[in-house]
Amino acid sequence: MAGHIPAQDRQVRQLLNAGGFTKADAAFDELIAGGANFVDERWVRSTVLVHRALLAWRLGRIPLALELITEGWTELDTRPPSGGSSAHTVSMLGYILESIGRRGPAMDLMSLAVQIARDAGDQPALAHCALREGVSRVFQAAGDQDQANHQFAAARDLCEEAQSLAKPGGIKSCALACLARSLSGLGDVETAERIAQEALTLGRDAANLYAVGMANWVLAHVRRSQGVLTEARTFASRALENAENIRESALMMHFSRELAEICRELGDPVGEAAALRRAVSAAVSAVDILKEGLGQALEQRRVATQAQRMAMAAREAALRDPLTGLANRLGLERLAPVLLERTAAAGRIPWLVLLDVDWFKEVNDFAGHTAGDVVLQEVANLLRRECRAGDLLCRWAGDEFVVLLVDAAEDSREAGPVVAERIRSAVNSHDWRLVLGRLEKKPTVSIGVAAGPNDLEQLFASADIALYKAKRAGRNRVETDGEEIDPS
Incomplete structure (x- = not known):
């Protein structure tokens, strides 16, 4: 030896x-x-x-x-x-x-x-x-x-x-x-x-x-x-x-x-x-x-498992917005390519819904930033309610949110606008009195929608143009591919 x-x-x-x-x-x-x-x-x-x-x-x-x-x-x-x-x-x-x-x-x-x-x-x-x-x-x-x-x-x-x-x-x-x-x-x-x-x-x-x-x-x-x-x-x-x-x-x-x-x-x-x-x-x-x-051995295993869970939690936390619990910008950039590839492999059309909270500055100015945070949390909850579990929900930045629809039915060519209008309507009809009292301008959302190709940057650019049109056209509406969807 x-x-x-x-x-x-x-x-x-x-x-x-x-x-x-x-x-x-x-x-x-x-x-x-x-x-x-x-x-x-x-x-x-x-x-x-x-x-x-x-x-x-x-x-x-x-x-x-x-x-x-x-x-x-x-x-x-x-x-x-x-x-x-x-x-x-x-x-x-x-x-x-x-x-x-x-x-x-x-x-x-x-x-x-x-x-x-x-x-x-x-x-x-x-x-x-x-x-x-x-x-x-x-x-x-x-x-x-x-x-x-x-x-x-x-x-x-x-x-x-x-x-x-x-x-x-x-x-x-x-x-x-x-x-x-x-x-x-x-x-x-x-x-x-x-x-x-x-x-x-x-x-x-x-x-x-x-x-x-x-x-x-x-x-x-x-x-x-x-x-x-x-x-x-x-x-x-x-x-x-x-x-x-x-x-x-x-x-x-x-x-x-x-x-x-x-x-x-x-x-x-x-x-x-x-x-x-x-x-x-x-x-x-x-x-x-x-x-x-x-x-x-059991203690070492417990410590290793705990460390693994903490590492996983840290990785997940890095991809999530702490205020709303939705994915953050990094989370969207990490997860979107995988979801888009899966959508393309299934022969389906991906939709990106980009929304911005209307009159959000007024909320912060007159009701305070705490009330503003609650408004963002309420919008996030409404997104969860109106979207499916397979959709990727993200708080992009400030009062901007993104929904990536990757599981729409193959024959649903209007899935993006339909979901966008459902979201707009939910926010518009939401009772904000508990959060904002008698504030004159209640929060609504302006939404831009874009479909395909399977590239996040191109989808985002198209949806951003549509969102700009919605804002210019008076807010509280959905725009997609240059076509306006009138609010009900």
Whole structure:
């Protein structure tokens, strides 16, 4: 794995495997403070991120672990996984999933990682990935008698391959310990004992308490199968102590259950009770980690969803007029091209209705700007009432409004003028007394209407000319294509 992970990252892992959590914690702080700028081209970003997530997980830094997992997994998703680095990444993701109880998906990822490493011809990566899958299968076999032989056999093949590819040290010692447990599970106790003793020596030399704990666990199982229960209890106690020193809850649960069963067979109820308490403590610790991890994941999801909603709301707010709630000028310019294209594709004629509130200056001068704002809001409400949901309503500027009719029936050649006259009539007949009292000149609207082409600027220019004609002709009327529509 040295070719795939920076030396400082490997140092933290070695400290954890040796039980040096205080030093590992300080080294990890330095590691994270350095950021994620991996200058060596061998170090694939996703691999390093997920490896750091695994370190954070073991250190109990669940929020950071989840953040790093998410970032690393996202990096991996940008391309199909291939090569040794991707194999490591996928395998570590499987390990983390297994740590939170997602055993099925975890095994799928671990098996995939082995295949990726094998296809890449990367022997060091294959050793690591095969070992992770082998350890996982050993623990599954120890807890499922129905599948035990199948799982032990698969684990044996994986660990034989892993130990043959690994250099002497922590990885080889772990592979040998896992191989020994597979063999003891398959009944080859003599070979299992010999390999476990070799793994124990290598693990001690490499200061790898994971391998030492696994080897002691195997020797406990061997002595138990031989009926030498006192020695079995000693080995199981050592294994459990090793697991507790490196805070590996999965090992702690397996080893404490083994110790409890040995104590029961020895007729040692005190030792059995103590082992069961340690098993419960390990299980509670694992559940707490799982709960915290899920809680943090949910919180992160909630925050992300909230941020997404706020961003969407901000984008929508940028396209809306705060006074009337209608689209603003930017909203019209953004949305109109899409609606016009849709109208053209349906073979329909788009209409643009441009209206201006008559006598609006008098409203502001004599009734005040607050009353003027209410008039604009009332006009907006009348537009909503007289138009369809598919029409685009906009406050263009000041007291000018735009209605883009894009959903008119194909045979309705007069849709624009018809809707415009309906709007004019609604404003003209509206009761303004609650807003304006006895103001002499009540608000009306002058409207210009234009049809096609499917270009907003041309439509607006034509409608603006028609609106100017309506104003010049006395206001409170609709003009379209040079033709006047008399008010009723």
